[in-house]
Amino acid sequence: MPIVINGVATEVPPDPRVSLLDLLRERLTMTGTKKGCNQGACGACTVLADGERILSCLALAVQYDGRRITTVEGLSENDTLHPLQQAFVEHDGFQCGYCTPGQICSAIGMVAEANRGAPCHVTADLAEETVVLTREQIRERMSGNLCRCGAHNGIVEAIAATYGDGAS
Amino acid sequence: MSENHDAARPAVKTAVGPAPDDWGPGRAPDPLSRHRSGTIGTRVSRVDGPLKVRGAATFAAEFRFDGMVYAALAFSTVPKGRITELDTAAAEGAPGVVLVMTYRNAPKITPLPEWYTEGKAVAGDTLPVMQDDRIHWNGQPIAVVLADTQEQADHAASLIRAGYEPEPAVTSFEQAKAAGRHPTFHYGRPLKTEISDAEAALAAAPVKVDEIYRTPFQNHNAIEPHAVTLAWDGDELVVHDASQAVVHTAWSLGYAFGLRQDQVHVSSPYVGGGFGGKSLWSHHILAAAAAKLAGRPVRAALTREGVYRVVGGRTKTEQRVAIGARPDGGFDALVHTGVVAMGRHNTMPPEPFITSTGSLYAARSFTLEVEAAHMDMLANTFMRAPGEAVGSFGLECAIDELADRLGMDPIELRVRNEPERNPTSGLPFSSRHLLEAYRVGAERFGWTERSPRPGTRSEGEWRVGMGVATASHPYIRLPGGEARITLTADGRVIIDVAAHEMGMGTETTTAIVAAERLGLDLDQVTVRQGDSRLPGLIMAGGAQQTAVIGGAVSAAHRALLAVLIELAGHDSPLAGLRPEEVGCVNGGLHKLEDPSRFESYTDILARAGRGEVSVEASGPPPLELTHWSMRSYGAMFCEARVNAVTGETRISRFLGSFDCGRIMNAKTAASQFRGGIIMGLGLALMEETHLDERHGRIMNPNLAEYHVPVHMDVPEIEVMWTDIPDPHSPMGAHGVGEIGITGVGAAVANAVYNATGRRVRDLPITLDKLL
Amino acid sequence: MRPFTYARAADAADAVRLADGGRARYLGGGTNLVDLARETVERPEALVDVTGLSTAIEEIGGGLLIGAAARNAAVAEHRAVRTRYPALARAIVAGASAQIRNMATVGGNILQRTRCAYFYDDGSRCNKRRPEQGCDAIEGFNRGHAVLGASAACVATHPSDMCVALAAFDATVHLRNADGERTLPITDLHRLPGNRPDLDTVLEPGELITAVELPALALAASSAYRKVRDRASYAFALVSVAAAIEVTDGIVSDVRIALGGVAHKPWRAWTAEAALRGGPATAERFRRAAEEELASAVALRHNAFKIELAERTITTVLTDLAGEQP
Missing domain, CATH: 3.10.20.30 (Beta-grasp domain)
Structure with a gap:
């Protein structure tokens, strides 16, 4: 196969x-x-x-x-960006752009994990099956993606704006 | 002004007249510095953003040539000596191998000269590359393998067996210091300043601190590892590089191989982070040599370990900071001296950790000095805010310690020592609003909530404290700025400049500035950069690109005005005007005193029958630097939490309040400030390159054991700025790429002290130092 | 990476057959073995992919049987693990990164190798990589190294978080080789280095972990895992503690404690447990028990802090757990 x-x-x-x-x-x-x-x-x-x-x-x-x-x-079709890609641009969730594809793919996988209730290190109650993607949750769940330019705030904002507790 | 506070923009755009010829005395400020229409200073998304989020921006290791082979390096395991045995037979016989190059068969390569020779040399050291059997550092490349695939090359490189006759090597800092401390120079000037007798004043001072501060070896760790993909075309060499100095690299590679600069074409449109590390290192030379020998194009993408073995980092420092003060806090003496480790064959200046100290405080006497102790190790190099990043740790911790001893608020102590002119050079400041940055920063951060007594605030297991420190970085504008403006018949422009986009937002800022100067919309401007065949000799270093490009574009703009008025001729509303009398707005020119005398670029070009107009100009020499003390400033506020059980430190809040002239792009500038601060959090809490002092080998050449901050380490960081233009710089702007890292180490250490009463004077502040 | 052959095992018997008495190495998620092979620390000539083995998490005699190919993330996410063995879920999500937890198998996690820098570096001496070569860690950078059970030959630590919880809960590993099957307490699986640090475990050549069994353990339901590390996430433990405690009328009726980051194996704190059972559940007693556990600790130049850190962490974890008792 x-x-x-x-x-x-x-x-x-x-x-x-x-x-x-x-x-x-x-x-x-x-x-x-x-x-x-x-x-x-x-x-x-x-x-x-x-x-x-x-x-x-x-x-x-x-x-x-x-x-x-x-x-x-x-993720994107021709020139139409995925909403998360668009949010990365809007929130300046990158500088050099090298870690960016990994951050974006990771975030998409992360959201799927959160949606099915997977716990993480900052989960307060393991019995709770609904994950609210707070900034802290996003930070912990995204910690496997390093960024050396220091775009962390923008990355978290982009994810939060697209998928987080305050997302539309 | 903060990033989310866009100044109101008038609906009607105003014209921008030409900038002055130079930025020396008697010149009016750049009209752009107070220009309030268009996009300048607003939040503009990166022009290269869509490309980058799609993974479509191409980096050095992603270009291809037909017939390309892959390189792998083998490294020495001793710090010094001779290679006595080098068995390459197994490697040569391994599947897919095209070439094994060692000192025995490498082509003749000329060692590179000292840093900035002819203003162009950018190699990390002056050693011959693979020309003899000598080993100079542990990890030096001893062989290059080329193979059809990377897997084959890597495996073959692992089959190479080397034997050595080791020679005594100095691989410990203590040993190096004992062997002798050497005076140091920074771009030709001794790193030594003495004003009055500081030691005597210190001895006589009623209140004093006198402490030793230490900072470790560090590495840049750009997420993109260094790489070149290159090919020879006869006597010409084409190099796809990850570079923050494309023209310098072209010249330097040409020097090594006996070629003219124009025979080497270096292209580096995007760089996956540089931070000072992406100059020229031996992998460039080895890849070009192997490609020549094999007659094949080569991709040499360093492994992460390879980056540590081949590319130098920031060196270790040991700093004494002593301050003698009067009871009112005024400084009688300021001593900042110490020693840094240096490779023996470095071309780079030493880590100049005193360069802020002579500018920040109105002391009555100074002794500032950096000495070097030589070690047998890979050449150390520039890393984000060389000097200031670590020097500010010692200095700004000492200020905090003195404030504690005086029973005075550390901001008040700084206020009392604010100088009127540069205290060591005597030059007037071009633009200094540090106290304003402190005032607004302290208010925003809630500084008054800090308890002056350490160890008094707790939340559960966590002890909470606040700290503050001054950030500072010089304004730099090296000679070499050139730019070309090409205006096309459809009224669009292309800016060509051999600058670099490593994530600083250079491409976007250059477009914003060019659009404003030329009275165009942002989408009418295209910026081409990152190529040695473009105009200019511009290093992406010293946070200088904004000023250098700005100076060059403004010179080209003046030249363009002259050409356009000439082209416009006698039938134009612009007839008879001089360049100084016109300004650019709405896609054309008008008389500054009489906006009705307007003609568009398209009309001018159409009437002249021109498809395009192209002008190229050099920025004026940096006269401003000889007349003013020019620096950027900031006030760094940190709230740290230290766990009472485990000693773990977490940063819960951070605010940087900056005074960096006029900000060009609020969005990308904020990111640059934050990026520096986050690297500063790494410096404060976790970053250290482990050089095993027994044999000079780096033991954590990877991102698992060299810790950089992860998302969970980074709180929301607030940044704000005075936005006061510097009247003596292009656009009134200063660079913002490096200042963010300065002062952070001290702000964190001071917050940790305020939380716990424990003073950590050696970085990083790991939990074992707080148990 | 040296060239190797690759085969995918259909089931455990197939895997053992393909492994041919240890000639081939078992490959799980690859998160450690692929890295080590690339570093030439491991030089397998054949790989047998065992990710096709059981990934089931099943009820067994009041406990749970976890297939060796279950991904770490799946274990941490499993409802029964989260509610009945929370320290195990906590340990897993404290380890590595989400991506690695999605790839790594339970069997692979157990058999991951030390992150000692000298073990990884071909330019350094290491008895674990090359027996009898010498150890550059003992006099080198050893801040992360063992304080318990180390030897003159090796001071490496076992890096797993998951195993610390498994050790605390008396998990057993199910093994299979050409001769048949056996089970082993996980506390007996990993070795102390002694003079054979090249052997991480007591597994026979070619022997395969097929499952991990968690016994029924009521007190595990209120267990805790605390990991102390140099950054807030994505770092190996300097010290970690998995613990569970049952307090009846102020007296410790049962207790489980295991430590990570301090030894060549997940360290079951038998001494501390024995000292606590039947005694009053007070912070002072917890502290003394922790000190007893660490009494045999030997510090190297850079890791002495681990002794105090382990004592403090054990004390605090137990105090917090005892405070939560109904």
């Missing part, structure tokens, strides 16, 4: 060492997904596998045979 990337089926590379990240960037020239550390410490390579956020640098492509992968390139 092939990997389906943004709706397009792709054969796994013959070399099992190839990570999902390098498959995207070097074999498919889909460079929207970024390599920041290549060891699971920065989150820049975050993509969605069947809707769940994962680190494509630690994922051997061969393991994702038969899975559906969504990358940043799969």
Whole structure:
């Protein structure tokens, strides 16, 4: 079975060492997904596998045979930005733009987790199954995505404005 | 003024006349500095934003050449000595390998000269690159492997076996200091200032502090690792780089390979963060050499570990700060001296941690000095606000300690020592409103709620305290600014300038400024930057790009006015006017004294039968810097919580109140301030490069163990600014890229002291220091 | 990364067969093994993907049986884990990042290797990576290293948060190899380093973790996990404590304590538990029990603070838990 990337089926590379990240960037020239550390410490390579956020640098492509992968390139249609992408622009949720695709994919996966009530480190009551995406919840849940330019406030605002407790 | 407070904009746009020829004495301020129409100073989203959020902005490791191969590096494991054995056979025989390059087969490469030689050299050190068997630091590249895939190259590099004859190396700071402290220089001037006898004044002072402050090695850790994708085309070299100095890099690579600058084309349209680290390092040279040897284009994307092994960071400092004061708080003596670690072959100036100290306080005597202790390590380099970021930690903690001893509010102590002119140079200030920044910042932050007695406020397990510190960074405008303005028949302009977009918002700010100067809408301006073939020699460093580009664009604007009036000819309403008499508005020119004498750009060009008009000009030399003391200022307010059980520190509130001249783009400037502050929180609480002093090896060359702040570490950070234009700078603006990190370490440490009564004088403030 | 072959196991028996007595390495989510292989610390020639094994979380004798391929995030999210073993859910969400928790399997989490910088660095000496080579951590940067149960050969710590809660709750691991199946208390699975720090666990070559079993444990329902670290999220523990306590009429009737970040294995605080059982549930007694647990601690140059930190954290966690007792 092939990997389906943004709706397009792709054969796994013959070399099992190839990570999902390098498959995207070097074999498919889909460079929207970024390599920041290549060891699971920065989150820049975050993509969605069947809707769940994962680190494509630690994922051997061969393991994702038969899975559906969504990358940043799969979020917008032509020039119409995804609402979260638009919010990142509006709230200046980035500076250099390098961690940005990972932040955006991560946030989309994060919202799905929150919507089904997954707990996080700052969850006060584990029995509570409804997650209210407060600024604190967003910060904790997004902590696997580093930003060195210091756009943290804008990132959190963009997510909150799109999905948070005050979102329209 | 805060980012959310847009000044009211008049409905009718006003014209902008030409800026002065230069910014020396007797010149009127740039008319743009008080211009209140259009977008200048408002919240403008980044022009490159849509590209970046789609992942469509292309970075250095994302360009491709046909036939490209991938590079991997092998690194030394000893700090000093000779390579006695270098077994590359297994690597050469590994699948996909195209080339293994070592000192034995590397082409001839000329070592690069000292930093800024000819105003253009930007290599981190002066060492030969892979030309002999000598090792100069632990982690030095010893081999380059090229292979068809990155996986193959990485594996082959791991098969290289090296043996060494080690030589005695100085890899500990204590050892280095014992071996000798050396005087230091900063762009030719000694890092030493003495005014009166500060030690005697200190000894005689009734109240004093005299403490040692320490800051560790740090690394930039831009999320984009350094990378080049390059190809030779005959005697020409094309380099896709992650660079904050494209023209300098072209010149430097040309120097290394015996080429003219114009034979090297460096392109770097987007940079995934620089912070001082993205100048020229050995991977550039190794990649170009290997590409030449193999006859193939090369992608050399450093691993995160590779960045730590090849690219220097901020060095360690040990600072003595001593202040002697009178009972009323006035300073009799201010001593800021100490020693920094330096690589032996650095081209960079030492970490100049005293550069703010001589400007901030009206002391009666000063002794300021930085000495260097040499270590066998990778060259250290500039990192965001070199000098000030760490120097402000020592100085501003000492001020806080003195205030505590005097029983005086630390802001009041600063007020009492506010100078009228620069206390060490004697120059008048061009624009200094630090006390105003303090006043509005303190009010907004609620400074009066701070208890002057430390350790008196608790919430549950958390002890809560407030701290404050001064932020400061010099205004810089290096020579070399040039820009080209191309006006097209449809009334649009293109600004070409060899500047850099690393996230500072340069592209957007340049477009805003150009649109205002030319009386255009923002979407009528295109900015092209990040390419060595564009005009100018502009380093993205010292937070200077805004001023340098602004000066160059204003010069080109003057030239354009002259050309347009000439082109307009005798039949134009503009006939007979001089450039000084006209201003730009609504897509054309009018006489400043008589707006009815207007003609649009499209009409001028159409009548002249021109498809476009293009002018190129150099910014005037930075005369302003010789006549005024020019700095940016800020007041940093921090609320810290320290856990009484575990010693963990969390920052619950932070406010930066800045005085940085006129702000060009409220949105991106706020982000630059915040970005600096957040990097400052890292410096305060967690950042440290672990150099194992036994053998000089960096032990945390990764983002898991080198901690930078994560989202959960970053509270909502409030920023505000005076927005008072500097009458002596282009647009009345100062750079804002670096000041944000300054003063943060001290504001945090002072808040921690206020929370706990514990004074931590060595960064980072980790929990073990507070148990 | 050296070249390797890749095979996907259909079930546990298939995995054990494919592993061929340890010639191949089991691959879970890849969050540790892929990194280590890239760093050439691990040099597998064959990988057997075991993410196709059971991911079920099932009731078993009043406890829970968690398939080894269950993702960390799925365990933390599971209703029964959240309500009956909250310290386990808390430990998991305190670890790594959400992305990693979505990838990492329970089996892989248990078998993750130390983050000692010298273990990771090919330019340093490490007995865990190369037996008999020497240890550069003992005299090097050892702020994050072990204070309990270390040896002259190794001072590394086990990095898992999840395992600390599992150790506190007397979890057992279900194992399978070519000869059959067995179970082992998780507290007996990981080793202390002794003179063989290259061996993290007592697993036989080719042996596979197929499941983790949490026994019925009423007091676990009000358990706590507290992690102390250098940043507010996404950092390994300097010290962590998983604990549960049952207080009857002011007397400790039962207690479970385990520590993370202090030893080569998740450290079950048997000494402190014994000291507390049957005694008064007071902060003072908690403090003394913690001190007894740490009495054998040995500090290196940079990690002495961990002893005090562990004592304080144990005391506070127990005090808070006792204060919440009905």
